[in-house]
Amino acid sequence: MAGNSQRRNRRTSNKKGATVGSGGQRRKGLEGRGPTPKAEDRKGHKAYRVSNAMARNAAKRKPVARRGGKGLSEMVVGRNPVFEALRDGVPATTLYVQQFIDNDERVREALNLATGRGNINIMEAPRPELDRMTNGLNHQGLVLQVPPYEYAHPEDLAAAAFDDHDDPLIVALDGVTDPRNLGAVVRSVSAFGGHGVVVPERRAAGMTAGAWKTSAGTAARTPVARATNLTRCLEQYQKAGLTVVGLAADGDREVHELEELAGPVVIVVGSEGKGLSRLVGETCDFLVRIPMPGGAESLNAGVAAGVVLYEAARRRMG
Secondary structure, three states, X not given: OHHHHHHXXXXXXXXXXXXXOOOOHHHHHOOOOOOOOOXXXXXXXXXXXXXXXXXXXXXHOOXXXXXXOEOOOEEEEOHHXXXXXXXXXXXXXXEEEEOOOOOOXXXXXXXXXXXXXXXXXXXXXXXXXXXXXXXXXXXXXXXXXXXXXXXXXXXXXXXXXXXXXXXXXXXXXXXXXXXXXXXXXXXXXHHOOOOEEEEEOOOOOOOOHHHHXXXXXXXXXXXXXXEOOXXXXXXXXXXXXXXXXXXXXXXXXXXXXXXXXHOOEEEEEEEOOOEOOHHHHHHOOEEEEOOOOOOOOOOOHHHHHXXXXXXXXXXXXX
16 A cells, blocks of 8 residues: 555656746747748748749740830931921920020921920930930931830731721832831821731831821821731731732733732832842732833832722722
8 A cells, every 4th residue: 555655646746837927928839820831932842942943934034025126216307307307296205405506496396396295305405415416417406306116016917907897908018118118108008098017127118207207197097017027927918818919010910900909918019129029029929010001110119009009999998
């Protein structure tokens, strides 16, 4: 009996009693630390390293743009050119005015037009600064900054027409280097209900201030797209169901004979001197000519495009 009593006492003596003055620390120790973080949020976990690597790779990749790229910014210099650019609606960001300039009628008119737009900054600059900006050109105290043109994507021209339940009517220019011809074509496309103009990215006229002026404001509502490779662009149009019609002095048919102009069509116009390039000519579904009883050898791009666009519009209205 004595031995059993001693064993019970030993077991009792090993038990711990309550700690006096704990201040509630035991209760805090039982509180949780919140939900377990996700694997990709824990630094030591493999999923964290994989997630970070994927994020870095995504940051390196450039976003895919559906636009046809931007042109180059441009300076219009001189009192008359600046006034005419503002009058004709050429886009502009800043009008630089020489300090202490003679305030003649052209300067006042340019300032009034720029102020009336409401979105053009007007800045004074010393003459040496304007000389530097224009590389020494005779700016006469006025310099207009024209922003880069935002080109459309060639596929978007046809897509926009189909979305409106229209047959696309597009003009593509092959080897046309005069911006004024481009502006004239844009104007004709707008006049006859076309859906846009395509120009090659290289060795071709772009949407400069001169092209804007010649378009007489229609460039604001008629998109111009830029193609990296014009031949491949035309092939893509063909796959989309468009007929590619090239203008050539030795074409097999005359313009008024081509019934396909009433449907989805791309009209390809070459340069006045060389006409269509070989690859572009071979890609065309039809080569047509414009009859010229007066004996002229060729027409410039703007006039030639206008003739064919009129015939296409006439057939569509009929």
